[in-house]
Amino acid sequence: MATCKVSGQESGLPSSTRAEAEDLELTELGPLLEVGRERKGQTSTCGNENQAAKVTQEEEEEEVRVLTLPLQAHHAMEKMEEFVYKVWEGRWRVIPYDVLPDWLKDNDYLLHGHRPPMPSFRACFRSIFRIHTETGNIWTHLLGFVLFLFLGVLTMLRPNMYFMAPLQEKVVFGMFFLGAVLCLSFSWLFHTVYCHSEKVSRTFSKLDYSGIALLIMGSFVPWLYYSFYCSPQPRLIYLSIVCVLGISAIVVAQWDRFATPKHRPTRAGNFTSHHLQQ
Template structure:
């Protein structure tokens, strides 16, 4: 008789050497045996003291540790085995489901990373409809990349948008540097009012170039993202034109308050109308490329009216000799030439498939935009220096008559 029999006076059911008549599957039997193995089996050197009281056993049970051998009814054992069996099966189902779910997620993540790292350029005919913009560019197109990280990493890959991305990215960085240098001049060199006027031009240029860079980088992400940044790109062009008007209207009509306010108001209205038109979905369709070029060219050419007024007021020959009007005319010519390249899709129209990577019309358009913006910056700087040299107006600003 074991020590437990001497204490309790009841036979001990030995789950290790005397299994019940009903056989349990091996896995769950092993689990039960491990769960209910007595202390003397877990530690052969342990011996139950013969004088251990029932109170000590009860305290151990309340502490959560299993008793070495407890008299139990056979029905209770079978019921407990059934509960353990159910719990084990249920836990297996949960674990298997979670494992399958995690495996599916990991496989999807792995495939996505492999795809992002190993995508290849494709032919125009293999692109989805929403990415088919210029059918004269045959090869080296990016496939859809539904990840912002993959789109930004494509900046360092060779494809049809590489030139478009880098031309305006570098232009944006250049204008940020110039604006920081200009706007941080001491107040005795450049008054705050002059900084605000030039800031309108710098802000329009930086926003335009940044939105263009973002569009050409993220246009392959999805239909929604491409459409959104396409609209932002067109809005940036309108802001660049508006910002370009502000300095030269301010300095050109420096001593003529009424026409200056009128022209600035008209420019703001036309700019807002251009932005509203740019927000329509159909405005960004490939077949409406000439319309887009026409809208922004018309907006830019609206400056002819104040330019003629300015020249008649100040004198043609004096303004041309001072080069202020000449820089303005050169800027307009550069913008118009770039827009014509963009609208006609030259030279790839004449040589399809030959300018897929470099020399395409959109890249030429970007170069002309940056050149025109720097020419304009130089022109308005000359106008500002001339105004500083001349000094204040001799006649005070008259009130506006309506």
């Protein structure tokens, strides 16, 4: 009965009183609810951070893969190039004129037997022992270089009793042998390595034509010296003309346009006129 009364009384409370009681309960439970919300927020934040860390780690791994792939490809290409170089140096075949690159097409009258572009100087120098269009040029100039070098040293070492004016005549013959040695050395080097690359071919082509001019100049020194042995003034004039023409030919030979196959007749005409004028 008491219980019923109490419950009746509680149920009989006014609505305003019940609302106050509920607000009181919510107020008391507020900190607990906030703590629960914070824990949920922390849990969700930790989950988001872990997820973000995983995403960041995956992105870093992906970036590492992206950066590693080009390096691996680069190393693979280097190994492939080394392999190709070794094979190329060991085994190669002569090719026809039509297959040559434009910078190697210097003589269109030689249709077969050309060397392909070589990947290294070692391969170029090893090619002198093979048969191709430059074999004759290489060996004739190489043997001539050795011969004139030997004769030049032998002449310079001869006793002074074999000369009427030892110092002057040794200088005169030294100029001749120097021009011959430089011309033949530049020439055999050019014919050996000109198939290496376009830049190397152009550089040694300039040296080759410069050597030809030096040989022409040096070959005229003994002739003019003994022809005008008793006439120093005309000898000096002719020597000056020879030097001016030779230096002009060397300067012209340094032009890149002058070294192209298109100007082969121009080069031949320049050196022929230089020789005839002298």
